[in-house]
Structures are given as C-alpha cells and as structure tokens.
Amino acid sequence: MKIRPVILCGGAGTRLWPNSKNHQAKQFIDFGNWTLLGKTLERTKASIYDAPIISTNKKYLSKVKQHLRKNKISKYKIVVEPAKRNTAPAILSTALIKDIPDNQPLMFFTADHLIEKMSIFNKAINKNKFNLNENNIFVFGIKPKSPTSDYGYFLTKKIKGNINKVTRFIEKPKEAKAKEIIKKNGYWNSGMFYLRKDSIINNFKKYNPTIYRNCLAAVNKAKYKSNTYHLNKSSFIKATAKSFDYAILEKTKQINAIKLDIPWSDLGSWKEILKMYDKNKSKYVKKKNVFYRPWGKYTNLFEGKEFLIKELFVKPKGILSLQKHHHRAEHWLVTQGNAKITLNKETIIKKPGEHIFIPLEAIHRVQNPGQKPVKIMEAQVGSILKETDIVRFQDLYGRVSKK
Numbered sequence: 001m002k003i004r005p006v007i008l009c010g011g012a013g014t015r016l017w018p019n020s021k022n023h024q025a026k027q028f029i030d031f032g033n034w035t036l037l038g039k040t041l042e043r044t045k046a047s048i049y050d051a052p053i054i055s056t057n058k059k060y061l062s063k064v065k066q067h068l069r070k071n072k073i074s075k076y077k078i079v080v081e082p083a084k085r086n087t088a089p090a091i092l093s094t095a096l097i098k099d100i101p102d103n104q105p106l107m108f109f110t111a112d113h114l115i116e117k118m119s120i121f122n123k124a125i126n127k128n129k130f131n132l133n134e135n136n137i138f139v140f141g142i143k144p145k146s147p148t149s150d151y152g153y154f155l156t157k158k159i160k161g162n163i164n165k166v167t168r169f170i171e172k173p174k175e176a177k178a179k180e181i182i183k184k185n186g187y188w189n190s191g192m193f194y195l196r197k198d199s200i201i202n203n204f205k206k207y208n209p210t211i212y213r214n215c216l217a218a219v220n221k222a223k224y225k226s227n228t229y230h231l232n233k234s235s236f237i238k239a240t241a242k243s244f245d246y247a248i249l250e251k252t253k254q255i256n257a258i259k260l261d262i263p264w265s266d267l268g269s270w271k272e273i274l275k276m277y278d279k280n281k282s283k284y285v286k287k288k289n290v291f292y293r294p295w296g297k298y299t300n301l302f303e304g305k306e307f308l309i310k311e312l313f314v315k316p317k318g319i320l321s322l323q324k325h326h327h328r329a330e331h332w333l334v335t336q337g338n339a340k341i342t343l344n345k346e347t348i349i350k351k352p353g354e355h356i357f358i359p360l361e362a363i364h365r366v367q368n369p370g371q372k373p374v375k376i377m378e379a380q381v382g383s384i385l386k387e388t389d390i391v392r393f394q395d396l397y398g399r400v401s402k403k
Helices: 036-043 058-070 087-095 118-131 175-183 197-207 209-220 244-249 270-279
Strands: 004-008 053-057 077-081 105-110 137-142 153-159 163-170 187-196 223-225 228-230 255-260 290-293 296-304 307-314 322-324 328-336 339-343 346-350 355-358 364-367 374-382 391-394
Touching: 004 036, 004 087, 036 058, 036 105, 053 058, 053 087, 058 077, 077 087, 087 197, 087 209, 087 244, 118 255, 137 153, 137 244, 153 175, 153 255, 187 197, 187 255, 197 209, 197 244, 270 307, 270 328, 270 355, 270 374, 307 364, 328 339, 339 355, 346 355
Parallel strands: 004 053, 004 105, 053 077, 077 228, 137 255
Antiparallel strands: 105 187, 137 187, 153 163, 153 187, 163 255, 223 228, 290 296, 296 307, 307 374, 322 364, 322 391, 328 355, 328 374, 339 346, 339 364
C-alpha cells in the first residue's frame, strides 16, 4: 500500500505581515516563480506516494486548485474547513474521509515548509512504514544547524528495533537552553507527522473524544463535489480548536522520531526568508539591478507582493544616511562583517548570522567601522518600496532631505 500524503494548507501567515490587513498566506507567496505549496505538491509526485489530499479553508480553495493545475496534478482530494479550528480537527477530519482505508499510512506535510534532499526524506519514510501500528505516531526531527529559539526541540532514546522513542518535547527554548539541548543530541521538531489512519482514530477516541465525535459528524454530513469535501459547519465548529501537539502528542506515550540531517526551514520569519535568499542569491542577481552609492552598493534581488529583497554591501568606513521610512519596515540579516547599527537612540553591533527589525518610522542607519566589507540581506516590507520613501536627517554625502 502506498503512503497517502496529506497537505495542511490553512495557515494565514500573519507573523510575516504584522502591519498589513491583507496579509498573504506564506504558502502562496511568490518567492521568484515558485511557492512553498508548489514545492510541497512537487514532493508528493515521488513513486512512494498515492494521490494527495489537501486540507484548506474556503478562502484558499481557488488558490489550491490553481496550484494543482499548475503542477499537473489531476488526482487529488480537497477537504474544506468551514472555520479555523487549528491542526487537531484539520488532521482528524482529513483522515476520516472514506477514501482512506483504516491501515493506510498517512504522511502529514505542512504546506509552508522548505525541504531539500527529498530522496533521504522519502527513504526514511518508506523504511519506517512497517513500524507503524494502530496506536503509534512518528514525528520528524531535523538536526539543528545552530541553537535557535525559533523552533521547538525533542529528545529521544533508542528502543527495541532500533527505533528512536521521543522522551521529551521542549517548546521554543531560549538560546542558552537550546545549546544544552543540542549537546544532549536534541533535534528540531519539524511539525510533520507520519501515522496510520486507525492510529489517528484510536488516539482521538482515547484522548479527545469531543473532537473525534464532532469531526466524524462534520465528515459524515459533508457535501462532496468536484473532488472536494465541504465539511458540515454546524458539526465542525463544535470541535475544540486545538493543535495536534496539545490534543494528542502531549498525552500519548507512543511517539517515535525519524531523525534527519537535511536542509529544512518553515520560512516562518523574515530572518529565515533572508537566509534562503542569501543561500540562493546567484539565481536572482542581475547586473542591471546593482546600484552604486558613495558608501558601497546594493543589489535588488527580488520584488514580490509588498516586499523587496536586497543585499547591501557597505565598504570599510562606509556610512549610510540617518533616515526613516513612512511606508515600509525593514528586516536586516548581517551575513559578513560587524555592522554598527543605529536604531532610534540605541547603537547596536550585529555580527554575521544576527538579525534586527527596523519598524515603520524608526530612525536608523548602518555603518561599517571595520577594515573589511559588511554585507547585509535586507527585506523591505510595506506598501511603497521605492527609494523616494527615504527621509534623511544626517548624511556624509550631502543628501539630507530639504525641509
């Protein structure tokens, strides 16, 4: 029996757009002729997988169908949620549709993750297919590249059959604590799950019968049309809004881990997005988008909807003007050298790998006090992303805005 991939595609992406009413869901953002949902759908074309099932909401249904057409996927099922109820009801109601036999292995992908080296990932999934039973759950751990508080972690111990049993989950620790966890061979918790349909049912019946009862009614009363299940609203809204972690993972003892050492990110912050562009910038650089300034140069790498990605190159002793913006906030990720940053009344030194957020209307500047160039990846986020949206207060090169 093949593995059925289920893609959870209901997230709103509000973390990336704190000041925007019309924020874009992360999985649909065009990052340069590709989207995270498109990459996720591409993954499901591997020979180990059956036709995908996508869990989404009414608002995103047309975008999901567009992506399926673009990726030439004609066999699929969509489960439409009538209200937001977090991942526990989403996972359960998707698993309950009649297309899935009880012992079918289900691989739950999140639509907004970036995963590389999929051959290693798929090999690990296939290998563990025979370790699935009617009660256990496999979660995916990623070997940390550095201590960070952006992700949760877990610890494991080896049990019979060379299986890694999860002994403890740690939710987004502070950096010092993360260093300790990594020393104990802790892994990032990727938030992807692998289990059989009967395991989902048995775990919900045991640990969250209310969610089970209401999701079952929502599926049984669903309207089915054009490969799409529209879940019954009156039943679904009675299901408690809970994450799968809180509803099930915190309660069951039968959690195992598949540990992977592959490039992975959920692109959940502009810092992670900037890292991704920095890693792949050769694909985006065009000579006509390089602009020279007295302090160095900048390169426009990619302009998306309400965001612009740039790389700044600040020469030794170079100083940008002290400035602010009315229409955009900025995220900076230092990739080379030590940057001296003014943010309102504060002066901060940022080293390679460190990030800083420049809010809308904040007075700021960057300078390079050192002997080596400073490089910064910048994300401008806002409604106007032009050089005209610069109000200068001080400038070594005579470019102060006239009052």
